[in-house]
Amino acid sequence: DQQVKQNSPSLSVQEGRISILNCDYTNSMFDYFLWYKKYPAEGPTFLISISSIKDKNEDGRFTVFLNKSAKHLSLHIVPSQPGDSAVYFCAAESDNTDKLIFGTGTRLQVFP
Amino acid sequence: NAGVTQTPKFQVLKTGQSMTLQCAQDMNHNSMYWYRQDPGMGLRLIYYSASEGTTDKGEVPNGYNVSRLNKREFSLRLESAAPSQTSVYFCASRFPGQFEKLFFGSGTQLSVL
Numbered sequence: 001d002q003q004v005k006q007n008s009p010s011l012s013v014q015e016g017r018i019s020i021l022n023c024d025y026t027n028s029m030f031d032y033f034l035w036y037k038k039y040p041a042e043g044p045t046f047l048i049s050i051s052s053i054k055d056k057n058e059d060g061r062f063t064v065f066l067n068k069s070a071k072h073l074s075l076h077i078v079p080s081q082p083g084d085s086a087v088y089f090c091a092a093e094s095d096n097t098d099k100l101i102f103g104t105g106t107r108l109q110v111f112p
Numbered sequence: 113n114a115g116v117t118q119t120p121k122f123q124v125l126k127t128g129q130s131m132t133l134q135c136a137q138d139m140n141h142n143s144m145y146w147y148r149q150d151p152g153m154g155l156r157l158i159y160y161s162a163s164e165g166t167t168d169k170g171e172v173p174n175g176y177n178v179s180r181l182n183k184r185e186f187s188l189r190l191e192s193a194a195p196s197q198t199s200v201y202f203c204a205s206r207f208p209g210q211f212e213k214l215f216f217g218s219g220t221q222l223s224v225l
Contacts, residue, residue, distance in 0.1 A: 002154075009152065032210050042200055043116070043216030046154070050213075089155060095210055098143055098162045099170060104154035 004092050004103040010065045012109045019077040021106050023090035025076070026071065030092035032102070035064060035075050038087045047088070080110045118203050118217035125193045125224045133188040133220050135203030141215070142208045144186035148169075148199040149219075155202065161186055162208065169223060180207050193224045 004025045013019045021035075031052040036044035050064045050073070058066050059086040063076045077084055090103045116137045125131055137144065146158040147170075157170030161180040175197060177189045186205075190197055201220045206212045 004154075006154070034213075036214075041203070041218070043218050045216070046213040049211070091155075091214075093210060099145070099157055099160050099168075099209065100214055101157065101171070102147070102155035104152060 001015075001026075002076050003030075004040065004090060004101050005064055006088075006090060006103040006106045008106050009104070010109070012081045012106040015047050015082055015112050016079045018109055019075075019080045019084065021075040021077075021088050021090075021108065023073045023075075023103050024071060025073075025092070027045050027092070027101075028071070029094040029096070032093050033064070033066060035062075036089045036091060036102075038089065038105075044089060050062065053062055058061060065081045075107075080108075081111065082110050082112065116203055116205055116215055116217035118201075118220050120220060121218070123220065123222050125222065127188075128193060128225060129193050130189070130191050132190075132195065133201055133203075133222075134185070135187065135217060136185045137203075137205040137215070139185065139205060139215065140183070141201065141205035142183070143206050143212075144180065145177075145204040145214070146186070146188045147202045148172065150199050158188065158201075163201060193222075195224045198222060198224045 034046040034049040038044040145160040159178040
């Protein structure tokens with residue numbers, strides 16, 4: 001049973017526009033959430049994170065929003081650039097474990 | 113600075129063969145992890161090790177064994193490979209603590225025929 005889900009397997013966005021990637025989770029014990037980015041033939045790399053005590057965190061063009069009541073988080077990329085084309089994974093963990101649970105991934109394509 | 117190193121990068125096995133995937137990190141991390149990536153399934157945790165001498169099951173441990181040889185090395189063994197184990201395997205490591213980033217290796221692409 002997938003505890004972290006990304007319901008959109010792919011997303012296509014024009015350069016300069018906003019990309020919105022969504023993630024849902026089922027475990028109410030999760031209290032820390034992360035986004036990772038993955039290029040082909042490489043391992044995932046950390047992008048941005050958010051603690052459950054916040055509802056928003058920004059880092060440059062990337063903003064993550066957390067809605068705890070809906071068990072939903074989203075990643076906004078503004079403006080989108082061709083170099084953002086990659087697979088994006090959301091991940092979650094709870095304070096009492098040492099394991100990070102990943103979602104199914106969304107492939108983002110940014111076209112000129 | 114090598115980070116997390118996985119060997120081999122590619123491997124083809126026949127059903128029933130065994131093999132060990134090697135992982136080493138040079139960042140002095142305590143925690144190490146093995147994930148597999150499959151289309152439509154994302155990254156799923158196979159096993160993890162919070163510290164030298166300890167290992168715990170993740171989401172999909174069946175068919176695998178692990179060994180935390182020392183602080184640097186964490187190996188994943190397939191005793192009798194099955195086609196369902198065809199996947200890309202990633203090793204990762206981090207310092208202990210919830211807010212620590214996970215660092216990944218570049219992956220091992222395994223095909224079981």
